Amino acid sequence: MIEALALGKSFGAVKAVDGVSFTAHDGQITGLLGPNGAGKTTTLRMIGTLVSIGAGQARVDGIDVSARPKDALQACGFLSDARGLYTRMTARENIRYYAELRGIDPARSESAINRYADWLDMRALLDRRTDGFSQGERMKVAITRALVHEPPNVILDEPTNGLDVMSTRALRELIRRLRAEGRTVLFSSHVMQEVAALCDRIVIIAQGRVTAAGTPADILSAGGKDNLEDAFVSLAGIDAAHGGEAVA
Amino acid sequence: MSAWNTFLVVVRKELRDHLRDKRTATMIILLSVLMGPVILIGFAMFLSSVEKKAEAREVFVAGAQHARALTNFLARQDITIKEPKPDYRELIKTGKHEPVLEVPRTFAADFASGKVTLNLVYDDTRQDTGNVAIGVLRRLVRDFNAEAASQRLIVRGVSPTVLRAVDLQEVNMGTPAQRAAQMLFMIPFVALIVCVTGCTAMSIDVTAGERERGSLEPLLLNPVDRIGLVAGKWAAVAVYGIGVVGLTLAGYAAALQGMPLFKLQSVVAITPGQFAGFGLTMLSFAPAMGALQMLIATYGRTYKEAQTYVSYLITVVSMVPMIVIFGQIKDAAWQLFVPMLGQLMVITRVLRGDTIDWTHFVVPLGVNALISAAAVVLVARLLAREEIVFGRA
Numbered sequence: 322m323i324e325a326l327a328l329g330k331s332f333g334a335v336k337a338v339d340g341v342s343f344t345a346h347d348g349q350i351t352g353l354l355g356p357n358g359a360g361k362t363t364t365l366r367m368i369g370t371l372v373s374i375g376a377g378q379a380r381v382d383g384i385d386v387s388a389r390p391k392d393a394l395q396a397c398g399f400l401s402d403a404r405g406l407y408t409r410m411t412a413r414e415n416i417r418y419y420a421e422l423r424g425i426d427p428a429r430s431e432s433a434i435n436r437y438a439d440w441l442d443m444r445a446l447l448d449r450r451t452d453g454f455s456q457g458e459r460m461k462v463a464i465t466r467a468l469v470h471e472p473p474n475v476i477l478d479e480p481t482n483g484l485d486v487m488s489t490r491a492l493r494e495l496i497r498r499l500r501a502e503g504r505t506v507l508f509s510s511h512v513m514q515e516v517a518a519l520c521d522r523i524v525i526i527a528q529g530r531v532t533a534a535g536t537p538a539d540i541l542s543a544g545g546k547d548n549l550e551d552a553f554v555s556l557a558g559i560d561a562a563h564g565g566e567a568v569a
Numbered sequence: 570m571s572a573w574n575t576f577l578v579v580v581r582k583e584l585r586d587h588l589r590d591k592r593t594a595t596m597i598i599l600l601s602v603l604m605g606p607v608i609l610i611g612f613a614m615f616l617s618s619v620e621k622k623a624e625a626r627e628v629f630v631a632g633a634q635h636a637r638a639l640t641n642f643l644a645r646q647d648i649t650i651k652e653p654k655p656d657y658r659e660l661i662k663t664g665k666h667e668p669v670l671e672v673p674r675t676f677a678a679d680f681a682s683g684k685v686t687l688n689l690v691y692d693d694t695r696q697d698t699g700n701v702a703i704g705v706l707r708r709l710v711r712d713f714n715a716e717a718a719s720q721r722l723i724v725r726g727v728s729p730t731v732l733r734a735v736d737l738q739e740v741n742m743g744t745p746a747q748r749a750a751q752m753l754f755m756i757p758f759v760a761l762i763v764c765v766t767g768c769t770a771m772s773i774d775v776t777a778g779e780r781e782r783g784s785l786e787p788l789l790l791n792p793v794d795r796i797g798l799v800a801g802k803w804a805a806v807a808v809y810g811i812g813v814v815g816l817t818l819a820g821y822a823a824a825l826q827g828m829p830l831f832k833l834q835s836v837v838a839i840t841p842g843q844f845a846g847f848g849l850t851m852l853s854f855a856p857a858m859g860a861l862q863m864l865i866a867t868y869g870r871t872y873k874e875a876q877t878y879v880s881y882l883i884t885v886v887s888m889v890p891m892i893v894i895f896g897q898i899k900d901a902a903w904q905l906f907v908p909m910l911g912q913l914m915v916i917t918r919v920l921r922g923d924t925i926d927w928t929h930f931v932v933p934l935g936v937n938a939l940i941s942a943a944a945v946v947l948v949a950r951l952l953a954r955e956e957i958v959f960g961r962a
Contacts, residue, residue, distance in 0.1 A: 370790075371790065371955075371958060371959075372955050373955070390792070391792035392792070394791065394792035395792045397790075399787075400787075401786045401787055401790060403783035403784070403785070403786040403787060404787065405782035405783030405785075405786075405787070406784065407784060408782075409586050409587075409589040410582075410585070410586055410589075419787075419791060421578040422575060422788075422791045423791055423792065463787065466787070467787070467790070
C-alpha cells in the first residue's frame with residue numbers, strides 16, 4: 322500500500338505539488354492522471370526518495386519514506402522516466418546488477434528474470450548487449466530491473482511513453498498480472514485511454530493538487546460528463562483551447 | 570545490503586563494464602605503452618645530437634684566409650675550419666646555419682697592432698642549432714687570445730703567470746646520473762600526467778556519463794548506501810588508473826631494456842628499485858586524481874561538459890612542473906604535501922639517486938588518501954542533491 326498524505330514540494334517560488342493525498346491499495350491499479358507539468362512525476366519522486374519531501378508524508382506499507390528511505394525503497398519497485406541502460410552489458414547483466422545491489426541471491430534473481438522475460442516476451446533479448454535496443458526493448462529491461470526483487474509495491478512513471486502498440490500491450494498485460502498477484506500498482510500517465518483501460522482507481526492531479534479521485538464511475542459523476550475524457554478535461558481544469566495535448 | 574557489499578558489487582560492475590569499452594581501452598593502452606619508448610627514443614636522439622655537437626671538431630670561419638695565426642692555432646687544436654655558405658647571415662636567422670666566426674680582411678695588420686675584432690654571428694632565439702657551437706667558438710677564441718698574450722709577454726721577458734693571479738679549477742660534485750636526471754624530468758612528468766589522463770574517461774563515465782545516459786536516477790532508486798556506491802565507482806577508477814600507469818612504466822622499462830642501440834642504459838640507468846619507487850609514488854596519486862576528476866565531472870550535465878571541466882584540472886596539473894622549472898623552486902619538505910609537486914620531487918630524487926626516506930612515501934600517500942576520501946564523500950553528498958541528479962533547471 323502506498324499513501325500520500327498532504328504531500329507538498331516547491332521549487333523556488335513554484336509550488337509543484339501542493340497538498341496531494343491519495344492511497345493506492347494492494348491488489349489495485351491506481352492511476353495518477355494529469356496534464357504535463359501537473360506534479361505527477363514530482364509526487365512519485367518524493368515517494369521514491371529521489372526528491373526530498375517538502376511537506377506532508379509518504380508511506381509505503383506503513384513505512385515513513387523520509388524516516389526510513391532504504392526500507393521504503395526495498396518495498397518498492399520504481400520505473401522512473403529515465404531508463405538508461407549500460408550499453409556494454411547484456412540485458413541480463415543490467416538486471417543482475419540491480420539484483421546484486423539489492424542483495425538478492427543469484428538463484429532468486431535468475432528465476433525472477435526468467436519469469437518477467439516470459440511475461441514480456443524478451444527471452445531472446447536477455448543475452449544481447451543493450452546497445453541499439455529499441456525504446457520498447459529498453460523499457461522491458463528497465464521494468465524487469467525495477468521488479469527483480471519482487472516488490473509488493475510497484476511505481477511506474479509514464480511507463481508507456483514512446484512505446485509502440487505491441488510494447489504497450491505487453492506492459493498493460495504485465496500490470497494486470499502484478500495486480501492479480503495482489504501487488505499495489507501506482508502509475509502516472511497523461512493518456513486518458515490508458516488510465517481508463519487499466520485502473521481501478523484514478524487520481525486526477527492538476528497544478529499540483531488532487532482535483533478528483535475515485536473509481537472511473539466516480540470520476541464520471543464528479544465531472545458531470547458521460548465520457549471519461551470530457552470528465553478529465555473538466556476536472557483537470559484544462560481549457561480546451563490550450564490543454565488538448567494533455568489528453569492525446 | 571551493507572555499504573561494503575554495495576562497494577564490491579559496484580567495483581565489479583564498473584570494471585567489467587569499462588574493460589569492455591575496447592575503443593577507449595585500446596587508445597589509452599596504446600598511448601601509455603608507446604609513450605615510454607617514443608619519449609625515450611626522442612630523448613636518446615636529442616642526447617646523441619648534443620654529444621655530437623659537443624665533440625664537434627668543425628667550426629665555420631668566414632675569411633679564414635686572412636688569419637694565418639688563428640688558422641694555425643685551430644689546426645693545432647685539431648679543429649677543422651669550414652667555409653660558411655655565402656648567405657650565412659640570413660640562414661642563421663632562419664636556423665639553417667651553424668654560428669660563424671667572421672674574420673676581417675685586415676686581420677694580419679690589426680693583430681700585429683693588437684686591435685682585432687672578430688664577429689661571432691649567431692641567433693640566440695634559435696635554441697635548436699648552434700648552442701654548442703657558440704660555446705666551442707667562444708672557448709677557442711679565448712684560448713687563442715690567452716696563447717697570443719702569453720707569447721707576447723714571454724717576448725717581453727715577463728712570465729705569463731702575472732696575468733693569472735688566481736687560477737680556477739672546477740670541481741663538479743654532480744654525478745653523471747644527476748646530470749642525466751636533470752634532463753630526464755620528462756619521464757616522471759609524462760608518467761604523472763598519465764596518472765591523471767589514464768582515468769579521465771572512466772571518471773567522467775561513472776559520474777556525468779551515468780547521468781547523461783539516464784541510468785543515475787534508476788541506480789539511486791536502489792536502497793544502497795551512497796558512500797558505498799561512490800566508493801565502489803572510485804575504486805574501479807583507481808584500479809583502472811593504476812593499471813594504465815603500470816603499463817606506462819612497463820613501456821619505459823621495455824624501452825630501456827630493449828634499446829642498447831641508443832646507449833640509453835649508460836645515461837639512464839634506472840634500477841628495478843627505482844622503478845618500484847615510481848610505482849609506489851604513483852600508486853596513490855592515480856586514485857586521488859581519479860577521485861578529483863569524478864568530483865569535478867559530477868557537476869557536468871553531460872559527458873562533454875564534464876570533459877571541459879576536467880581538462881582544466883589536467884592543465885593545472887601539467888603546469889606544476891613548469892612552475893618548478895621556471896620558478897626555480899628548490900626541493901623542500903613542504904612540497905610533499907602538494908599533490909603532483911610532491912610526486913615530482915620524490916621521483917626526481919629517485920632518478921638523481923638522492924636519499925629517500927619513508928616520509929617521502931608516507932606523506933604523499935596520506936595527502937592522496939585524504940583527497941580521495943574527501944572527494945568520495947563530496948560526490949556521495951552531491952548525489953543526494955536534486956539539482957545534480959535531475960540536472961539544473
